[in-house]
Amino acid sequence: MTTRIEKDPLGELAVPSDALYGVQTLRAVQNFAISGLRPLEPFVVAQVWIKKAAALTHRETGRLDAERANAIVAAADEVLAGQHREQFVVDPYQAGAGTSHNMNVNEVLANRANELLGSARGRYAPVHPNDHVNMAQSTNDTIPTNIRLAILRQLPGLSDAVQGLEEALSERASVFDHIVKAGRTHLQDAMPIRLGQEFAAYAGSLARCRRRLHEAADYLNDLGIGGSAVGTGVTVEPAYPALMVQHLRGISGIASLREGQDRIQLMQSMGDAAAFSGALRGLAIELSKIVSDLRLMVSGPRTGLDEIVLPAVQPGSSIMPGKINPSIPEMVNQVCFQVIGCDTTVTMAAEHGQLELNVMMPVIAHNVLLSMQILTNAMNTLTERCVRGIEAHEAMCQYWVERSAALATALMPQIGYAAAAELAKRSVKEGVLIRDLVRREGVLPADQVDEVLNLRRMTEIGVPSGKHGSVAAG
Incomplete structure (x- = not known):
């Protein structure tokens, strides 16, 4: 592997010649070989959105000349189109605040912008990662803004997954409305209930979760970009925050974004992200209860309740022939346990903010975005490969209720x-x-x-x- 020599305030390092990232990213790779994971895609995209918006803003105010600004925008557009994703290499468990991730993005965009202008990787001229790509920004205001943007970007897909599952459960509720079965409390005999009523209640619980997600997400529209180092806006032009929000609306397609009224508060506190994580936890709790009920109702088929039949998606045993397990609900339970664990991490990290900054932001971002990703995928799978195909075993429902x-x-x-x-x-x-x-x-x-x-x-x-x-x- 050929290398190039780059220098930062700590000295020189040999950076791979073909890398778009630079010396500060390489130091992070060497320091934080922790999980073997790469940053989640929404965390990369949101940071690139911010850099593109900043270049457009500074071109508009005249603080950055058009040649440099246009090159940064072009480099950002390549990343947003799916190119160069392998260049974002910093482990989610990294130095506090996300400085390593911020510099990874700064260096990739600077090197690519310089190439577009005919310069070589690693020269950082005419575009410098700190002076130009990071102009008027700090890790301390870009990463909190990133977290908000990344969550809002993922919210429609998550919301659609919840709604799709709601609708599938409601459809089954209608089909099952005539079937009376034994109700159970404390797992003991209770008064009769209709199978359709149970499924309608599941759908209703998810509808409430979806509303809570959107209510919690509304606070995330308040952006503290322009706070710079400690929220006070040092090195930032007065027009910058409003212009940034305007450009971020256009770049992201999130029309609800707002200029935050207290950038110091928005930098100090991760409470809005923690509240949204709490809403994810609430969804996971309800979802896990629903699939646990499905597993109980399908238990058997000869020695359990056997009140419903789930679609068979795979053989259930490597030794017992003909065994079919509730594999999809089992997967969903595991996802829900993971989300609840992620929320615990977010809660602890949000509480550990100190004075003007919460340095635990990388782990907050990773856990919230991971929770959204796996919940979305799990609910879509549950809807399509399980709930839509559930059938009732009416004879057993009648047998048990009598x-x-x-x-x-x-x-x-x-x-x-x-x-x-x-x-x-x-x-x-x-x-x-x-x-x-x-x-x-x-x-x-x-x-x-x-x-x-x-x-x-x-x-x-x-x-x-x-x-x-x-x-x-x-």
């Missing part, structure tokens, strides 16, 4: 709590259906049994009662 000792609850208005409890105990002990026991013992007049023990009616609000009043009335 055997539920909780059906005695419907008798309470007629015979009271104590007598109903005694019937429930006898039903379990003798293995006799509540309905058959009521008939055998003459607990109710024969013409009232099916009316009081109407399973469908039990799934709606109301008081089961016969024609001759009730304990409560008499």
